Amino acid sequence: MQLDTKLTHLGRGDDNLNVRPVNAPVMRASTILFKNHDAWQATRKARETQRVLSYGARGTCTNFELEKLLCELEGGYRAQLFPTGLASLAMVLLNYASAGAHFIITDAIYGPVRAICEKFLKNVDIQVDFIKADASDVESKIRPNTKLILCESPGSILYEIIDLPKLCEIAHTHNIPVAIDSTYSSGYLLHPIKLGVDIVVIAATKYLSGHSDVTMGAVIINEKEWKNFDKLPEIFGFTASPDDAYLVLRGIRTLGVRLREHEKSAKKIVEFLQSRKEIKTIFYPTLKTHPNHDVFIRDHLGANGMITIEFNDGISKESAIKFVDDLELFSIGASWGGYESLATVTVPPRTASDWSKRGPFVRFHIGLEDVGDLIADLARALDKILK
Numbered sequence: 001m002q003l004d005t006k007l008t009h010l011g012r013g014d015d016n017l018n019v020r021p022v023n024a025p026v027m028r029a030s031t032i033l034f035k036n037h038d039a040w041q042a043t044r045k046a047r048e049t050q051r052v053l054s055y056g057a058r059g060t061c062t063n064f065e066l067e068k069l070l071c072e073l074e075g076g077y078r079a080q081l082f083p084t085g086l087a088s089l090a091m092v093l094l095n096y097a098s099a100g101a102h103f104i105i106t107d108a109i110y111g112p113v114r115a116i117c118e119k120f121l122k123n124v125d126i127q128v129d130f131i132k133a134d135a136s137d138v139e140s141k142i143r144p145n146t147k148l149i150l151c152e153s154p155g156s157i158l159y160e161i162i163d164l165p166k167l168c169e170i171a172h173t174h175n176i177p178v179a180i181d182s183t184y185s186s187g188y189l190l191h192p193i194k195l196g197v198d199i200v201v202i203a204a205t206k207y208l209s210g211h212s213d214v215t216m217g218a219v220i221i222n223e224k225e226w227k228n229f230d231k232l233p234e235i236f237g238f239t240a241s242p243d244d245a246y247l248v249l250r251g252i253r254t255l256g257v258r259l260r261e262h263e264k265s266a267k268k269i270v271e272f273l274q275s276r277k278e279i280k281t282i283f284y285p286t287l288k289t290h291p292n293h294d295v296f297i298r299d300h301l302g303a304n305g306m307i308t309i310e311f312n313d314g315i316s317k318e319s320a321i322k323f324v325d326d327l328e329l330f331s332i333g334a335s336w337g338g339y340e341s342l343a344t345v346t347v348p349p350r351t352a353s354d355w356s357k358r359g360p361f362v363r364f365h366i367g368l369e370d371v372g373d374l375i376a377d378l379a380r381a382l383d384k385i386l387k
């Protein structure tokens with residue numbers, strides 16, 4: 001089955017029923033009832049190895065359908081939903097946390113992950129090294145106590161690209177699992193497990209839901225690293241709501257169509273931006289000038305709707321802010337991956353490389369509006385800052 005067929009046909013409930021709705025229904029539950037003590041105990045036993053209905057907080061059948069679909073998309077062994085993308089990343093770090101452990105994280109990691117390191121891991125004596133965004137210096141940072149490599153590719157804000165097969169080969173030689181934040185690709189544009197990665201994290205908040213009305217995270221894992229992942233929500237006592245799982249299942253059906261449209265419009269906007277003299281750099285991975293562009297093309301089906309620009313030296317941060325304020329069809333807001341266009345003045349949070357003298361940067365999410373309208377809006381707001 002190709003990706004678009006999987007997105008249409010999988011995760012839709014029990015297809016052996018004679019009569020059924022198109023979509024798996026929302027199953028809301030806390031208590032699950034068992035016919036007798038034996039049935040209860042059998043479920044508890046089964047829960048150790050399978051995804052079975054046992055208690056609402058462990059997920060209901062609605063959650064399981066989404067987990068199955070994500071597993072199929074990524075080629076994983078099992079998947080686990082979490083309440084947010086950030087919680088998923090935190091749980092991955094926690095699952096490998098032990099006294100005296102060392103983690104390696106690439107510089108382009110989603111910014112708030114740094115707070116987990118600073119405010120929590122540091123206090124429990126876990127050391128973290130941030131390495132180059134393309135992970136090219138990973139080998140020199142590996143220590144005997146390195147327990148996990150967490151990366152993001154394409155990276156947040158600047159879309160840095162990692163040669164994943166190469167990174168995984170180095171990591172696995174040292175018996176270190178590799179986790180990736182693959183929210184950029186969202187189960188569609190890249191399949192990291194097929195390239196050797198052990199653990200994939202996706203903020204379903206973004207393209208999977210696609211409508212800016214739900215937060216959720218998912219971790220999809222190969223068999224070797226599955227270990228306790230399904231125990232984590234139980235141990236820490238959080239869950240993902242079946243209503244939210246339903247919304248993500250509803251959004252995910254159009255993931256392929258939406259991503260193709262986001263990319264098509266983004267590419268037209270990149271072309272337009274290239275014609276503007278206010279802009280020094282455009283960060284978009286299908287550009288031949290983008291660092292590691294060849295690796296991107298080799299491994300990805302395409303790019304998404306994210307574009308970041310760096311203004312020319314003569315343009316101040318205040319002008320960049322005015323530009324964003326002047327846009328009418330681009331709203332200001334965190335997150336992305338919905339149907340709507342966004343623009344924010346931003347600073348890439350990096351410590352293994354110095355961007356302090358660069359910028360100002362504006363990050364766009366190109367939505368599903370008419371691209372001509374978007375370009376006209378950008379042109380009008382750009383003309384104003386030069387005046």
Ligand SMILES: *Cc1c(COP(=O)(O)O)cnc(C)c1O
Pocket residue numbers: 083084085086087110152156181183184203204205206215216217335
């Ligand atoms: C948004 C985002 C997250 C966090 O997702 P939330 O659901 O908002 O917690 C994680 N990683 C990346 C790359 C993101 O863009």
